[in-house]
Amino acid sequence: MSILVIAEHDNAELKGATLNTIAAAKAVGGDIDVLVAGSGCGAVAEAAAKVEGVSKVLVADNAAYEHQLAENVAKLVGDLGKNYSHIMAPATTTGKNMLPRAAALLDVQPISDIIAVESPDTFKRPIYAGNVIATVQSSDAIKVASVRTTAFDPVAAEGGSAAVETVDIVDDAAVSKFVGEELAESDRPELTAARVVISGGRGMQNGENFEMLNKVADKLGAAVGASRAAVDAGFVPNDMQVGQTGKIVAPDLYIAVGISGAIQHLAGMKDSKVIVAINKDEEAPIFSVADYGLVADLFDAVPELEAKL
Amino acid sequence: MKVLVAVKRVVDYNVKVRPKADGSDVDIANVKMSINPFCEIAVEEAVRLKEKGVVSEIVAVSMGPKQCQEQIRTALALGADRGIQVETDAELQPLAVAKCLKAIVEKEEPQLVILGKQSIDGDNNQTGQMLAALTGMGQGTFASEVNVEEGSVKVTREIDGGLQTVELQLPAVVTTDLRLNEPRYASLPNIMKAKKKPLDVTNPDELGVDIAPRTKTLKVEPPAERQAGIKVGDVAELVEKLKNEAKVI
Structure with missing residues (x-):
């Protein structure tokens, strides 16, 4: 072969x-x-x-x-x-x-x-x-x-x-042309290659609040992701989406913040080694896959987490 | 110009699918079926192009058993002008679907073919690319923006790490990503009107396409279950566990 x-x-x-x-x-x-x-x-x-x-x-x-x-x-x-x-x-x-x-x-x-x-x-x-x-x-x-x-x-x-x-073969189909590219500039690791990923969901409420996750990410050397709900709500760009139709990640540590845990999201992260969920709804399905669940208001818990790291 | 849109009948995205007890296939008896969400975005994009005056006719195609006419009717209710069903009860794999679409493209000669980037059942993400290959067309996959120009189309694509824009000569194939648009709901009058729109039925034999499957599913099984862990009381305990128990920070 x-x-x-x-x-x-x-x-x-x-x-x-x-x-x-x-x-x-x-x-x-x-x-x-x-x-x-x-x-x-x-x-x-x-x-x-x-x-x-x-x-x-x-x-x-x-x-x-x-x-x-x-x-x-x-x-x-x-x-x-x-x-x-x-x-x-x-x-x-x-x-x-x-x-x-x-x-x-x-x-x-x-x-x-x-x-x-x-x-x-x-x-x-x-x-x-x-x-x-x-x-x-x-x-x-x-x-x-x-x-x-x-x-x-x-x-x-x-x-x-x-x-x-x-290889000398030159295949130019001549039906398409590259026009341009806009790549997200970031000092953080790429989502799919990061050892730690912290993602936010609809619970983040807006794009500005993702800054809280960025701060935690900076301390952990983590990449920042998002659920489809957060992308659909326009909080963050689509290339941050983790899930069935976004990126598939399997880091050593995945921290899900304000993410309920729809199956489409779980499909993108459930092979992570350790999963942490922070959500104020203790019934959220994300807790059924989390190794460590914290039932808390993310607006209290995330800044506290950042301070303790 | 004419646009061809492909629509697939799939298990509704809210249904949690399970394997049959004997592991031979997934159990989809009596579950709710819908138009694949990415295909719905494809129909919406075609309708918007028509509303802008860029497109004059939208043809919606679906393949499968009789029931997939429901999804064609959904497309017609959203604004497609007529439908084509390729009827078969046999298993259709993406290569076979691409070949059937190619035969229809040769007959209909659309300037643009819009498909969903993947269907949420097979999750293959192949058909648009394969149709483009078979017809020699350019492909704008995972589109988040489509701009038709004179003789060409500019497609902005969702790629790892950002966006890429390509320009394709027409005719071309576009596959839709989530952010391309938000599909409208069909209004009741439009649903009624859709029932009267023309819908032609053909089949793979008539199209001269061999749809014999190339792959065989030997077994389906549930993924390894992940056990729920513990609840921690506060942030301090969480950090302690991550440091000393899981040793990941």
Whole structure:
């Protein structure tokens, strides 16, 4: 078996999600090649070559791949993927955008968001917001899967010495153009990579009150998240959303503040190691998954928590 | 211009689904079914484009058993002009749905196809991307803003860490994210009117599409249960437990 893993990167750095995806590829077994498609992405390829367990790094360095436009990268993955038994990418927004497109070009039904590898053709994945886990077997010649990164411990970023090979294929579908990007600037860690996450829900009442969570986050080196209710109410931007349709996180410590615990939210955080819930409603469903529950008014409890840290 | 909107019939988002006792499938007998929330956002976006005068006709498509006509009628009540049902009782996987949609796109020649980014049952997040691949169209997935221009569409996308804007040549595929819009409620007169709007029925055979499933669900099971922990009395106790018992801070 041979597996093509699509690297997640920003042309400068190899993103951690790639290491979790390689871990899933290792669970399948076989040679693991990593594709770095980008522009001016030599440093990423070098980093990928050092990752434990990688046989070969393929670099497609061309302006057509600079912004990871799905139309171009999927075509490249479709072209290269024919020679592999498996194609895997992290289930990030980049992976989710590109991978199904590549699969369709190969006439393959992809498997999204795998959380376990049962055998080379059989995977576990959550459905219905994680209320059900399905074991799915693929009969396609090439298995295409996106990987839920929180379900696989990352492989070591160092220790490998893979060969780096240049790919000259330039796939420019010429139907799409990158216009611009607005990335949230923050000194805090990324939500999906943070060791500690503190999230606020509708109970926060407004966006200004999230400042209380920011202060706690600064003390803990935590990322700040939100429930869909808080996003829908316009308190905070959507990229902070933790849940079925937002980010899936599994930090060592997750602190849910003023979040009732709708199943859609639980789907995004219930694999966290330790969960703390602070809510004034003692009947809130969040308490049924919390390791430590504090029934209290968050406007008293959060400042006190910050002071005690 | 013409817009095609795909709508899926799914278990209502308020229903907590459980596996059947024998683990063969999920138990959805007698549960409430609704239009997939992301598909509803797709219909709303099409209707808003029509209200702005950008779009002249909205065609709503759904696939599945006879009952999915209910979801097409919902789309018609929200403002779609006519419906197409691809009728089948067989299991439809996203690749098969994308192939059926491609056949309809070839017939209808819409300038824009709007779909939900994922359905809340299978949580696959695939169909729009695959339709775009099969038709060679550009794709604006996870859209939070859609602006149709002359011959192109600008789509702002929700990505990890922020927003990205792409410009796609028309025809193009757009999949909706939550913040794109807030769907309206259908008014009673519009629900009544929707009953009289045209709804054509076809099937995968007529469209020339092989819908044979490529994956098989071997088993479904509930996720590992998480045990509820303890209640702490105050913030001091919480900090103490996190430091000394859980050792996470």
